[in-house]
Amino acid sequence: MQYFTLQAYTLSDALMKMKKQYGENARLLTHRGIKIGGVLGFFARQGTEITGYISDNTSKQLVSQDEKRKILEAAQKEQTLSKILKEIQTLKTTVQTREKTHEEGNPSIERIREILEFNDFTPKYIKNIIHRIKKELTIDDLNDFVKIQQTVVRWIGEQILIHPPYHNTNKKPTIFIIVGPTGVGKTTTIAKLAAIYGLGNKKNPSCQVRMITIDNYRIAAKKQIETYADIMQIPVTCAETYNDLKKALALYADMDLILIDTIGKSPSDFEKLGEMRRILSICGNMSETHLALSATTKASDVENLLRQFEPFNYKSIILTKLDETGRIGNMLSVLAEHGKPISYITDGQVVPQDIEEAKIFRLLMKIEGLKIDREYIETIFGEQDDLSTNYWR
Ligand SMILES: Nc1nc2c(ncn2[C@@H]2O[C@H](COP(=O)(O)OP(=O)(O)O)[C@@H](O)[C@H]2O)c(=O)[nH]1
Ligand SMILES: [Mg+2]
Numbered sequence: 444m445q446y447f448t449l450q451a452y453t454l455s456d457a458l459m460k461m462k463k464q465y466g467e468n469a470r471l472l473t474h475r476g477i478k479i480g481g482v483l484g485f486f487a488r489q490g491t492e493i494t495g496y497i498s499d500n501t502s503k504q505l506v507s508q509d510e511k512r513k514i515l516e517a518a519q520k521e522q523t524l525s526k527i528l529k530e531i532q533t534l535k536t537t538v539q540t541r542e543k544t545h546e547e548g549n550p551s552i553e554r555i556r557e558i559l560e561f562n563d564f565t566p567k568y569i570k571n572i573i574h575r576i577k578k579e580l581t582i583d584d585l586n587d588f589v590k591i592q593q594t595v596v597r598w599i600g601e602q603i604l605i606h607p608p609y610h611n612t613n614k615k616p617t618i619f620i621i622v623g624p625t626g627v628g629k630t631t632t633i634a635k636l637a638a639i640y641g642l643g644n645k646k647n648p649s650c651q652v653r654m655i656t657i658d659n660y661r662i663a664a665k666k667q668i669e670t671y672a673d674i675m676q677i678p679v680t681c682a683e684t685y686n687d688l689k690k691a692l693a694l695y696a697d698m699d700l701i702l703i704d705t706i707g708k709s710p711s712d713f714e715k716l717g718e719m720r721r722i723l724s725i726c727g728n729m730s731e732t733h734l735a736l737s738a739t740t741k742a743s744d745v746e747n748l749l750r751q752f753e754p755f756n757y758k759s760i761i762l763t764k765l766d767e768t769g770r771i772g773n774m775l776s777v778l779a780e781h782g783k784p785i786s787y788i789t790d791g792q793v794v795p796q797d798i799e800e801a802k803i804f805r806l807l808m809k810i811e812g813l814k815i816d817r818e819y820i821e822t823i824f825g826e827q828d829d830l831s832t833n834y835w836r
Pocket of ligand 1 (some may be wrong): 623630
């Protein structure tokens with residue numbers, strides 16, 4: 444600690460001097476009256492002498508100022524922190540709002556759900572679509588119903604698998620077998636296929652077609668296909684046994700296309716199905732089996748049929764009676780789930796007009812309530828034939 448002594452005429456002068464010389468930290472310790480000036484004791488004046496010291500508060504103050512700075516900095520940091528916290532909070536609210544907009548109650552999502560339900564898509568299929576909407580679309584997208592529809596249509600389209608239709612190749616013969624439950628339209632479809640490929644059209648030059656039926660258990664069934672055969676002038680053979688079929692196939696070895704119509708038994712009649720499988724086994728891998736299913740079938744029944752006919756190792760589905768229902772969501776849901784492709788669709792009783800190659804676009808058009816941008820769909824799923832290029836229309 445530094446001490447000092449100062450003299451002045453008055454105490455206040457002394458204090459002023461002290462402050463001036465030693466600064467704000469100079470502290471007064473003592474003061475006393477003294478004589479100042481004069482010569483040999485004469486002419487001396489009354490004055491004051493003070494003693495004092497310089498308080499080391501300076502260093503303390505320096506420290507405290509340093510601390511103050513730190514505190515200030517910390518406070519600032521805290522402010523930044525609270526700013527960040529505030530921003531996080533805002534972000535959280537935004538995310539929550541966004542989640543809320545994506546929640547079940549969102550009107551766009553609800554509308555899509557209603558449309559899909561109306562079209563009989565299965566709950567599982569709808570759930571997946573809604574899940575994708577929530578995951579892949581933004582809030583802005585959700586406010587744009589045209590865009591949502593377009594996206595949903597695209598997703599549905601992407602899940603429709605198409606099996607290529609018949610093409611006349613050098614490898615002869617191609618054997619098409621149609622299996623399926625009673626009354627779905629197997630025989631009618633065989634007749635339609637025989638006509639379009641046998642008689643030919645603009646798109647396909649006529650080729651050598653024969654029909655074989657093993658559905659000769661009912662007189663009416665036999666009569667039905669024979670009538671078509673007569674009208675179209677395309678021969679039909681009835682085969683009751685494995686050997687019958689073997690002979691018929693040998694006879695038709697040079698044909699381009701052999702269409703085999705099968706027994707329209709109930710799929711739960713396993714004995715008949717087993718027998719039919721035995722007969723058909725002669726076709727070996729030269730054949731391609733198609734399962735005919737009516738578009739009017741309930742989703743749970745479609746599931747059962749897909750399973751029950753599995754032993755026939757069918758390669759595609761022929762979707763019949765599309766004209767009898769406006770709602771094909773159940774069929775599209777189940778087929779998508781099981782990865783089964785569609786080859787042909789039929790939409791009426793008239794032979795041969797009411798059949799066409801399955802097209803994604805055509806199936807999407809059946810979905811009611813969803814606005815379908817044809818151009819957009821075409822750019823995604825490739826060029827779609829115009830409906831008028833349908834074989835006979
Ligand atoms: N509305 C409609 N009826 C069809 C269609 N295909 C077949 N049918 C009718 O369904 C009934 C059963 O057809 P059929 O070919 O005998 O069925 P199968 O037992 O599977 O051979 C007949 O009355 C057909 O005219 C179709 O695409 N639409
Ligand atoms: Mg039949």
